[in-house]
Amino acid sequence: MSIQSFANQFVCDLAAYEPGKPVEETARELGLRPEEIVKLASNENPLGPSPKAKESMRAAIEQGHLYPDGGGWELRGAIAAKHGVEMQNVVLGNGSNELIELLCHCFLNEKTSLVAAEHAFVVYRLMAKLFGAEYKEVPDPGFIHDLDAMADAITADTRLVFIANPNNPTGTMVDGDMIGRFLDRIPDHVITVFDEAYHEFLKDPPDTISHIRNGKNVCVMRTFSKAQGLASLRIGYGIAPVAIADLLNRARQPFNANAIAQAGALASLEDSEHVARTVENNDAGLAFLQGGFAQRGLSYVDSKANFVLVEVGDGDAVFAGMLARGVIVRAMRGYKLPEWVRISVGTKAENERCLEVLDEVLKA
Numbered sequence: 001m002s003i004q005s006f007a008n009q010f011v012c013d014l015a016a017y018e019p020g021k022p023v024e025e026t027a028r029e030l031g032l033r034p035e036e037i038v039k040l041a042s043n044e045n046p047l048g049p050s051p052k053a054k055e056s057m058r059a060a061i062e063q064g065h066l067y068p069d070g071g072g073w074e075l076r077g078a079i080a081a082k083h084g085v086e087m088q089n090v091v092l093g094n095g096s097n098e099l100i101e102l103l104c105h106c107f108l109n110e111k112t113s114l115v116a117a118e119h120a121f122v123v124y125r126l127m128a129k130l131f132g133a134e135y136k137e138v139p140d141p142g143f144i145h146d147l148d149a150m151a152d153a154i155t156a157d158t159r160l161v162f163i164a165n166p167n168n169p170t171g172t173m174v175d176g177d178m179i180g181r182f183l184d185r186i187p188d189h190v191i192t193v194f195d196e197a198y199h200e201f202l203k204d205p206p207d208t209i210s211h212i213r214n215g216k217n218v219c220v221m222r223t224f225s226k227a228q229g230l231a232s233l234r235i236g237y238g239i240a241p242v243a244i245a246d247l248l249n250r251a252r253q254p255f256n257a258n259a260i261a262q263a264g265a266l267a268s269l270e271d272s273e274h275v276a277r278t279v280e281n282n283d284a285g286l287a288f289l290q291g292g293f294a295q296r297g298l299s300y301v302d303s304k305a306n307f308v309l310v311e312v313g314d315g316d317a318v319f320a321g322m323l324a325r326g327v328i329v330r331a332m333r334g335y336k337l338p339e340w341v342r343i344s345v346g347t348k349a350e351n352e353r354c355l356e357v358l359d360e361v362l363k364a
């Protein structure tokens with residue numbers, strides 16, 4: 001008998017999450033130095049963490065022998081103050097990915113379902129399956145979430161609807177009016193989750209937190225991994241009505257948010273200059289990349305975030321060709337988009353190198 005015959009079948013059926021290829025590994029394989037590799041594969045901040053966050057994290061290392069504040073008192077307080085909610089509305093996560101898992105832990109099982117868009121962030125599907133739930137995938141014409149169709153897909157067994165806004169890997173978003181109309185249609189047994197990992201990059205972000213203050217069953221997720229540049233620290237948070245936040249808190253591990261991450265996140269929250277620099281670099285880089293794709297006659301999806309989905313023909317081949325030249329992008333076969341790659345916005349020099357290498361590969 002194989003060990004899998006004793007395991008939960010829905011876990012055996014899972015494919016593990018495929019992360020962007022790490023710099024060190026690529027450098028080793030190509031015989032290059034890590035500094036020579038350009039990684040535009042995971043929507044990280046090309047400017048790095050905030051200098052203030054780095055200073056706070058260095059200081060926090062001195063207390064590395066102590067368990068972190070499991071209640072995250074200071075950070076949750078600062079997040080609550082920033083968003084005009086109570087501390088009891090805030091739950092910290094080991095990255096916002098953990099919040100996705102905690103929501104599924106609390107609300108999903110074999111008798112329930114989760115609704116998401118066809119090209120939504122892949123982790124929703126992985127987590128739904130991990131808890132044995134049905135994953136209902138709703139078509140997203142033009143790569144934009146169709147909120148009417150998503151509301152139509154809700155049944156008596158639905159517990160969670162995930163709206164990635166803007167979505168990864170498409171970079172598209174839905175606006176506040178669409179969201180308001182959608183929430184008016186959602187029954188009480190369903191929690192609507194807004195995954196706002198790229199919130200800081202938006203020019204006119206919908207105010208989803210106001211729906212929590214107005215008593216809707218809404219959870220808003222944010223992360224320090226993207227605009228704040230703390231992806232390696234694994235720290236994110238959810239804002240939800242107290243009854244939901246309380247459940248999420250019971251489901252999490254006691255020290256899920258480590259002290260160094262909490263220190264870095266707290267300092268990042270207060271460093272709006274670093275976020276402004278990051279957004280400025282991103283606006284310029286996004287315009288450069290999208291302009292470059294247009295010049296080359298490549299279709300792309302107009303992005304609101306810090307990455308672009310671009311149609312290159314054979315996504316796997318372009319990924320491999322660029323990788324061989326030291327530029328890591330993301331192939332999209334896992335999203336059923338084999339003709340596309342997703343490219344994160346880097347520094348000016350990285351973006352230029354990216355288009356140079358893309359040209360070489362497309363000519364080859």
Ligand SMILES: *Cc1c(COP(=O)(O)O)cnc(C)c1O
Nearest residue numbers: 095096097121168197223225236
């Ligand atoms: C990057 C990303 C996250 C953030 O994940 P962390 O666990 O916070 O690093 C969440 N949702 C989406 C859609 C993302 O693209």
